[in-house]
Amino acid sequence: MQGDLEVRSTRQVEKGNRPDPLNLLANTIVGSHDIMNQPYAPSSAVELGEDAPLRTDIARAATAVREHTPLAQAFTNFVTINFVANAQLAAGGAAAMSFLPGEVADMSRAAQAAYINVGTLMPSYEGALAQITHRFADEGIPWCLDPVGAGIGEARTRILAAMREVPPSVVRANASEVLALEAIWGLAPADGSDATQGPAGVESADEVDSAIEAARRVARHLRATRPDGLGAVAVSGELDLVTDGERVLRLAGGSPMMTKVTGMGCALGGVTATYLCEAEPLVAATAASVLFDMAGTVASEDCPGPGTFHARFLDALWSIGPEALAQGSILEVE
Ligand SMILES: Nc1ncnc2c1ncn2[C@@H]1O[C@H](COP(=O)(O)OP(=O)(O)O)[C@@H](O)[C@H]1O
C-alpha cells in the first residue's frame, strides 16, 4: 500500500539526516543584498518547527494528492517523458502527456495544473508553446516550467523570453537555468553579478548559492505578473532552495546518485505540477522538493549503482506518506 513506510522514512530523515543548519549555511552567501529595494541579509537558518503552518500545508497537500490522484498535464521532453510519468504516478498523481496545443490547454483546464519542460525542442514547439501559455494565462491555469538548458541557442531563448509576460506559477530548475532565465527575462542586475557559468548542456555549471538572488527576482516577477499573484522558484542541487521572493527555504537530503540518472530534475518538475493541483506554488514546490530529497536519501542507502537507484527511487516516492513528508527537513533562512 502506498505510504506504508511512513515510520521508517520519518526515522531516517529525522534522526539520521537532520542537517546542522549552521554547517549547511557555511557556503551560503552571507551579507547584504538589495533586491527590488528589499534588503536581504541572511544571517542564520532555522529548522521549521514541527507545527509550522508550512508543514501543515504540506501534509494537507500530500493527503489531497493521495486522495484525488490529480492529473497534471505534461508537455515534456522525450528523453525523460517516461520517468516523469512514472514519478507522477508514484507520488500519487496521474499522468498524461501531449504536444497538441488545443489538447494540452483543454486537458489542463480540466486537470487543474500543467507541466511544461523545454528539454527537447522540435520546430513546431515555438508556436505550440506560445498558444498554450497564452491559454494558461487567459484561463488562470497554474503550471510549472522546467526551463531545461536555458541559455542554449537562440530558439530556446526566444521560446523562454516569450513566457515572460505569461509566466508559470512555479519555475523548477537547476542553478544555471535559473540564472539564465533571470537574464532572458531582463531581471538580472546590469553589473553582471548574476552571470551564469553555463550553459553546460542540461546540467548545472553553477552552485545553488549563486542563484539565490536570481531565484528571488524571478519569483517576484511571477507574483507580480501572474493573474493570481502567486509564484515560487525551486532551485535544485546539493542543498535545494525554494523561494516565493520573500521567504527563502533550504532543503537538505537527496543524493549525488540523483545526478547519475537522467530526468531527476524533469521528474521533480512533473511532481511539482502534481502538487500544484492541490496547493499554492510555495507549498507545492516545497512539498515536491522535500519528497525528492527524502526519496533520494532512502534510495541511495547501500545502492550499487544508477540502475538500482532508479527503481528504488520510484519505490521511495511511493512509500513516503504525508506525515513523514511534512516532517522532512526544511530550513528557513532568516
Ligand atoms: N549533489 C547532490 N546531492 C543531493 N541531491 C542532489 C544533488 N544534486 C542533485 N540533487 C537532487 O536531484 C534532484 C534533481 O536536481 P538537479 O540534478 O539539480 O536537476 P537537473 O537534473 O534539472 O539538473 C533534486 O531533487 C536535487 O535535490
Ligand SMILES: Cc1ncsc1CCOP(=O)(O)O
Ligand atoms: C539529456 C537531456 N537532453 C535534453 S533534455 C534531457 C534530460 C534532462 O533531464 P534532467 O534535467 O532532469 O536531468
Ligand SMILES: [Mg+2]
Ligand atoms: Mg533539468
